[in-house]
Amino acid sequence: MTPSARTQAAIEVLDRIIEAARDQGAAADTILQRYFGERRYAGSKDRKAIRAVVYDAIRLLGDRPESGRTAMLALARRRPDLIEHFGAGRYGPSSIAGEEVPATEGYAPEWLVDELDRSGIDAFERNALLARAPLDLRVNPLRAKIEDVAEALPDTSPIDAVPMGLRVHEELTVDRLPLYRNGAFEIQDAGSQIVSLAPGAAPGMTVVDLCAGAGGKTLAMAALMADRGRILACDTVKRRLERLAPRAERAGVSIVETRLLDSDGEREQLADLEGQADIVLVDAPCSGTGTWRRNPESRWRLTPKRLDRLVAQQAELLDIGSQLVRPGGALVHIVCSVLDREGVDQVSQFLDRHPGWRAEPLSLPAGDAHGGGVRLTPARHSTDGFFVAKLSRPC
Numbered sequence: 001m002t003p004s005a006r007t008q009a010a011i012e013v014l015d016r017i018i019e020a021a022r023d024q025g026a027a028a029d030t031i032l033q034r035y036f037g038e039r040r041y042a043g044s045k046d047r048k049a050i051r052a053v054v055y056d057a058i059r060l061l062g063d064r065p066e067s068g069r070t071a072m073l074a075l076a077r078r079r080p081d082l083i084e085h086f087g088a089g090r091y092g093p094s095s096i097a098g099e100e101v102p103a104t105e106g107y108a109p110e111w112l113v114d115e116l117d118r119s120g121i122d123a124f125e126r127n128a129l130l131a132r133a134p135l136d137l138r139v140n141p142l143r144a145k146i147e148d149v150a151e152a153l154p155d156t157s158p159i160d161a162v163p164m165g166l167r168v169h170e171e172l173t174v175d176r177l178p179l180y181r182n183g184a185f186e187i188q189d190a191g192s193q194i195v196s197l198a199p200g201a202a203p204g205m206t207v208v209d210l211c212a213g214a215g216g217k218t219l220a221m222a223a224l225m226a227d228r229g230r231i232l233a234c235d236t237v238k239r240r241l242e243r244l245a246p247r248a249e250r251a252g253v254s255i256v257e258t259r260l261l262d263s264d265g266e267r268e269q270l271a272d273l274e275g276q277a278d279i280v281l282v283d284a285p286c287s288g289t290g291t292w293r294r295n296p297e298s299r300w301r302l303t304p305k306r307l308d309r310l311v312a313q314q315a316e317l318l319d320i321g322s323q324l325v326r327p328g329g330a331l332v333h334i335v336c337s338v339l340d341r342e343g344v345d346q347v348s349q350f351l352d353r354h355p356g357w358r359a360e361p362l363s364l365p366a367g368d369a370h371g372g373g374v375r376l377t378p379a380r381h382s383t384d385g386f387f388v389a390k391l392s393r394p395c
């Protein structure tokens with residue numbers, strides 16, 4: 001592809017990403033994959049160049065732009081080489097007309113910047129939230145030793161304070177490696193590995209993972225339990241939960257059962273577990289502000305209304321989860337968000353609604369005490385942003 005054809009392709013991809021952000025459609029990465037899947041003529045260098053320009057444009061614009069073209073015009077103000085592609089060649093974007101207005105640069109929609117300020121996320125933290133994320137692996141002790149995986153993957157190094165973590169330094173398609181296929185490791189951000197330690201999962205326990213998704217934290221806990229005990233992994237989205245069984249098999253995990261829930265009848269569907277669980281994990285649906293390094297376009301999806309809905313849903317899930325905890329057991333709240341409304345405030349409101357419960361001090365290998373829990377941020381801990389709290393039920 002010519003340089004101008006690549007720029008036109010980036011504009012088309014951005015159009016799709018903008019539409020998906022407006023309609024709560026697919027993530028930018030999925031859209032890029034689909035786009036390239038439909039254009040087999042795009043070689044690996046073309047794909048790499050188009051992907052880089054698309055993500056540069058997304059990072060530059062805090063609010064959802066009107067179109068891919070206005071986004072590209074904004075990026076071209078920073079990258080004059082791109083201006084030359086407009087009106088150059090048959091497959092490139094058309095010439096720039098005098099009255100065209102580029103999209104406005106910014107960090108995030110204004111209301112969201114206020115929420116970040118209120119949550120103590122300063123300029124230093126903000127820059128790191130939008131930087132490029134590293135690729136982290138969690139070695140699975142049920143299948144391998146960290147030293148052996150590190151030796152087999154020389155372009156990795158141990159991650160400080162993350163017992164089973166390796167950080168990948170070179171571009172590596174890890175999911176094609178035999179070690180990955182044999183379950184020796186999973187792809188999991190260091191922050192996600194650290195918060196998975198918060199429940200204190202141990203062999204023999206009964207654990208409910210209420211929002212298990214495809215089981216990233218379920219599998220991390222199963223490894224800590226040495227595959228002994230019981231984990232009930234629940235979710236309301238079938239296609240996510242269905243991905244868990246093959247992952248568990250690959251990882252050598254046998255203690256996980258899945259249960260598909262219907263969001264209208266969760267309490268009834270979980271009634272058999274009332275007061276039974278040593279640990280209930282609520283890795284709740286959230287704004288994802290802690291994962292902007294990976295999904296910077298999610299800034300374009302969030303609205304004040306959507307955040308209100310997520311906060312209400314998290315509170316509801318914590319209440320449902322609390323019913324399943326045995327006396328003396330614990331409810332663990334996790335969000336990949338740095339907003340206090342979803343973390344600190346959520347915990348203090350839970351404690352107001354549930355007299356007798358208390359927030360346990362957490363001793364994790366990394367993180368800062370924050371309200372009733374611990375917060376991890378990209379700037380301070382070189383992880384995705386997370387908030388985690390452990391709430392114990394009175395005996």
Ligand SMILES: C[S@@+](CC[C@H](N)C(=O)[O-])C[C@H]1O[C@@H](n2cnc3c(N)ncnc32)[C@H](O)[C@@H]1O
Pocket residue numbers: 210211212213214215216217218234235236237240261263266283284285286317
């Ligand atoms: C942050 S993700 C979980 C990620 C997962 N625990 C992991 O470590 O990979 C939140 C999950 O909550 C699920 N969810 C949304 N509403 C739910 C509900 N009412 N009950 C249970 N799960 C729900 C979503 O489908 C999503 O998979």
